[in-house]
Amino acid sequence: MTTTPVEKSINGRQPPVEVSPALEERGGLPAFLANLKALPDTARDSVVRHGVPTSDRARSQTVFSNFFLHVMSVRVHLRSLKFSATMGLGIILLVLFGILTFTGILLMVYYKPAVDLAYDSMKDIIYVVPSGRFIRNIHRWAAHGMVLCVFLHMARVFYTAAYKKPREFNWVIGMALFVLTLGLSFTGYLLPWDQLAFWACTIGANIAQSPRELTDALGITASLDIGGMQKELLLGAHYVGQEALVRFYVLHVVVLPLVLTLFAAVHIWRIRKDGGLAKPAETVPPRPTGKDVEAPSMTAMTPKQGDPSTRTWGLMALMKGRTPAVGKELRNTIPAYPNALYAIAALAMLTTAVMLFLGYFFDAPLKELANPGIPENPAKAPWYFLGLQEMVSYSAFMGGVGIPAVVILGLALIPYLDREREIPGRWICGQEGIRVAWQTALFSFLFTVALLTFTVNFGWLRNWFLEIPQIIITFVNPGTVLVTAFIVWSLGIIGKTRSTRMSAIALFTCFIVAFVVLTYFATVHRGPNWDFYWWPSQWPTH
Amino acid sequence: MSKLSRNSALEESPRFQEPASRRDFLGLAAIWSAVAAFGAALIGSLRLPMPSVFPESNSRVKIGHPERYPKGSVTHLPELRLWVFHDAKGLYSISSICTHLGCIAGRSADGIFRCPCHGSIFAPDGKVLQGPAPTPLHWIAMGLSPDGQLLVDTAINVPLGTRLPV
Numbered sequence: 001m002t003t004t005p006v007e008k009s010i011n012g013r014q015p016p017v018e019v020s021p022a023l024e025e026r027g028g029l030p031a032f033l034a035n036l037k038a039l040p041d042t043a044r045d046s047v048v049r050h051g052v053p054t055s056d057r058a059r060s061q062t063v064f065s066n067f068f069l070h071v072m073s074v075r076v077h078l079r080s081l082k083f084s085a086t087m088g089l090g091i092i093l094l095v096l097f098g099i100l101t102f103t104g105i106l107l108m109v110y111y112k113p114a115v116d117l118a119y120d121s122m123k124d125i126i127y128v129v130p131s132g133r134f135i136r137n138i139h140r141w142a143a144h145g146m147v148l149c150v151f152l153h154m155a156r157v158f159y160t161a162a163y164k165k166p167r168e169f170n171w172v173i174g175m176a177l178f179v180l181t182l183g184l185s186f187t188g189y190l191l192p193w194d195q196l197a198f199w200a201c202t203i204g205a206n207i208a209q210s211p212r213e214l215t216d217a218l219g220i221t222a223s224l225d226i227g228g229m230q231k232e233l234l235l236g237a238h239y240v241g242q243e244a245l246v247r248f249y250v251l252h253v254v255v256l257p258l259v260l261t262l263f264a265a266v267h268i269w270r271i272r273k274d275g276g277l278a279k280p281a282e283t284v285p286p287r288p289t290g291k292d293v294e295a296p297s298m299t300a301m302t303p304k305q306g307d308p309s310t311r312t313w314g315l316m317a318l319m320k321g322r323t324p325a326v327g328k329e330l331r332n333t334i335p336a337y338p339n340a341l342y343a344i345a346a347l348a349m350l351t352t353a354v355m356l357f358l359g360y361f362f363d364a365p366l367k368e369l370a371n372p373g374i375p376e377n378p379a380k381a382p383w384y385f386l387g388l389q390e391m392v393s394y395s396a397f398m399g400g401v402g403i404p405a406v407v408i409l410g411l412a413l414i415p416y417l418d419r420e421r422e423i424p425g426r427w428i429c430g431q432e433g434i435r436v437a438w439q440t441a442l443f444s445f446l447f448t449v450a451l452l453t454f455t456v457n458f459g460w461l462r463n464w465f466l467e468i469p470q471i472i473i474t475f476v477n478p479g480t481v482l483v484t485a486f487i488v489w490s491l492g493i494i495g496k497t498r499s500t501r502m503s504a505i506a507l508f509t510c511f512i513v514a515f516v517v518l519t520y521f522a523t524v525h526r527g528p529n530w531d532f533y534w535w536p537s538q539w540p541t542h
Numbered sequence: 543m544s545k546l547s548r549n550s551a552l553e554e555s556p557r558f559q560e561p562a563s564r565r566d567f568l569g570l571a572a573i574w575s576a577v578a579a580f581g582a583a584l585i586g587s588l589r590l591p592m593p594s595v596f597p598e599s600n601s602r603v604k605i606g607h608p609e610r611y612p613k614g615s616v617t618h619l620p621e622l623r624l625w626v627f628h629d630a631k632g633l634y635s636i637s638s639i640c641t642h643l644g645c646i647a648g649r650s651a652d653g654i655f656r657c658p659c660h661g662s663i664f665a666p667d668g669k670v671l672q673g674p675a676p677t678p679l680h681w682i683a684m685g686l687s688p689d690g691q692l693l694v695d696t697a698i699n700v701p702l703g704t705r706l707p708v
């Protein structure tokens with residue numbers, strides 16, 4: 001790619017003195033000494049290939065020729081660097097994942113995945129290992145932070161309509177990253193082998209087994225026991241023990257991080273290939289219009305003889321459209337180096353600083369040693385699973401498998417079901433969107449609160465009809481009622497606004513609001529025996 | 543077929559107009575056989591983590607001579623997560639593992655089992671009174687071993703109401 005003249009011009013200075021003369025001549029001692037003297041320069045130049053870039057063109061070359069920088073495009077749109085466009089959440093996620101990998105490897109030095117040793121090695125890490133408590137705290141808070149940011153990032157991508165064509169599949173990859181992040185949290189949860197770990201994982205493994213609720217009701221468990229198979233695969237036994245600990249460990253430290261790294265790489269690569277972050281239409285290079293615009297491909301770029309208007313240019317294969325990118329698109333862009341680099345570095349420093357602060361001042365909890373005989377009461381999952389735990393307390397299968405599957409599938413399909421072309425990269429697409437979002441937020445808030453109030457006060461089907469078959473409760477419980485109401489509401493919005501985007505906004509808002517309300521409710525208002533309490537201070541002491 | 547060929551969208555599509563050439567066919571066959579081979583290998587290797595031998599200790603346990611459980615008694619065997627009862631009709635035992643998601647239900651003085659995890663409540667005979675548990679608490683198989691001790695098998699459930707007459 002790079003030709004010699006370009007290289008000369010971006011060096012901005014003379015190339016290092018050519019010490020060794022022509023090939024056939026040998027160098028003596030003076031040449032050796034001169035080489036030695038020039039070593040810092042020659043070594044440096046062999047690594048970075050050119051000096052400090054001084055022109056925009058040279059900056060572009062810097063990005064282009066550097067393995068680590070070239071995931072960025074050479075120039076970034078001004079808007080992409082604005083905080084309000086992304087809130088930096090994707091980068092923060094990458095940084096958090098980096099912090100987790102780093103601290104996780106340090107913890108692995110002392111942690112032992114054996115039921116007799118795991119808890120003691122955690123105690124060692126906290127009380128004996130130099131800075132062990134600090135590193136463990138950082139690992140814990142970064143894990144919480146990553147789950148929080150993955151929700152926020154998904155919400156920002158959704159509300160800025162950044163999932164629209166051509167980014168549909170990147171949204172699906174995002175969903176995979178979302179599930180992987182939750183999987184990492186869940187598998188990490190067992191490792192300390194304390195009471196919380198043991199019971200949360202017992203419950204989790206039994207959720208994996210809960211398709212039995214359905215197969216039992218259909219009377220086919222004997223021949224097709226999906227639930228049982230899932231549990232055996234996860235635990236390697238029928239209870240949480242040594243086998244389970246090793247399996248969770250392998251998933252947590254090898255399998256899931258590797259898969260997540262792979263997916264994250266594809267995620268980032270596709271952002272680049274999709275022409276950077278989604279941005280409002282005025283700034284997007286003109287596209288061929290018409291109904292069936294074919295996906296751009298390498299073959300489409302084959303120059304056609306004789307017709308200058310369709311003539312194409314080699315490098316343009318990176319872009320979409322058939323005209324060379326001149327003028328307009330460049331107007332609002334700046335070189336990625338160093339501008340995007342500064343933004344990324346600032347976010348990385350901020351994230352790291354917050355984690356250091358949290359890790360220094362707040363200790364990650366460790367309960368007493370796991371006791372398979374007595375569950376924690378209440379046995380609460382980490383905050384991001386508490387909404388699910390509330391659902392699970394209506395029906396194990398629906399709350400733990402059915403509804404999550406429907407939600408994840410529904411979220412993944414959004415870009416395929418809402419294909420309206422509208423201004424991407426703009427928050428909630430204007431007045432109408434904001435109105436729909438507010439109305440929906442109000443509706444789903446009131447509906448969820450009303451349903452919870454009703455359930456707490458009057459119970460559910462089994463409290464009224466003791467002998468009711470389980471299968472009815474599996475399909476008709478507060479969780480399924482909630483999901484059904486949300487679907488009906490969103491279909492109503494389609495009917496009213498005649499817009500799939502508005503309906504998507506409604507559905508997504510329902511999901512977010514219900515998630516927040518259920519999480520809050522299960523955190524604050526559920527106490528021992530999963531009974532309702534106004535405040536944790538009212539829990540009976542035992 | 544005739545219905546299909548009237549479909550104009552299909553007719554226009556390049557796939558419909560040009561049937562796969564030999565080269566396309568061979569290429570596709572090569573790719574799909576590679577996919578099939580690796581897929582089969584992957585599924586085959588996933589057989590490994592699917593256990594066929596389980597690490598748990600024998601589920602059959604001797605729990606002492608029947609005299610340990612006199613008529614009218616209620617005995618808790620916490621290690622086995624088991625309650626052993628002896629009433630007018632005989633001996634029976636109920637597992638305290640909640641049928642919802644596997645927490646341990648506690649039994650209060652009135653004979654009611656309550657699960658701390660999601661609030662399932664079971665009658666003294668294990669029937670569900672309230673909460674998300676899909677089935678009653680399990681009744682566990684009991685028998686007598688040749689040496690006269692009582693035997694339970696925690697892996698075998700028996701129908702509600704099954705008793706061991708003594």
Ligand code: HEM
Pocket residue numbers: 086088089090091093094097150153154157162163167170171172173174175177178181264267271276277278
């Ligand atoms: C481990 C988790 C994730 C990582 C590390 C990650 C990373 C990133 C980064 C660095 C960006 C660049 C823009 C930005 O900072 O917002 C981005 C954009 C994007 N992300 Fe993610 N992401 C993750 C999860 C998700 C999830 C859960 C979704 C949605 C379901 C998603 C969908 C997208 C989409 C569609 C874009 C393009 C947005 C645009 O063009 O404006 N990502 N991601």
Ligand code: FES
Pocket residue numbers: 640641642643644645657658659660661662673674675
């Ligand atoms: S495990 Fe007993 S109610 Fe959920």
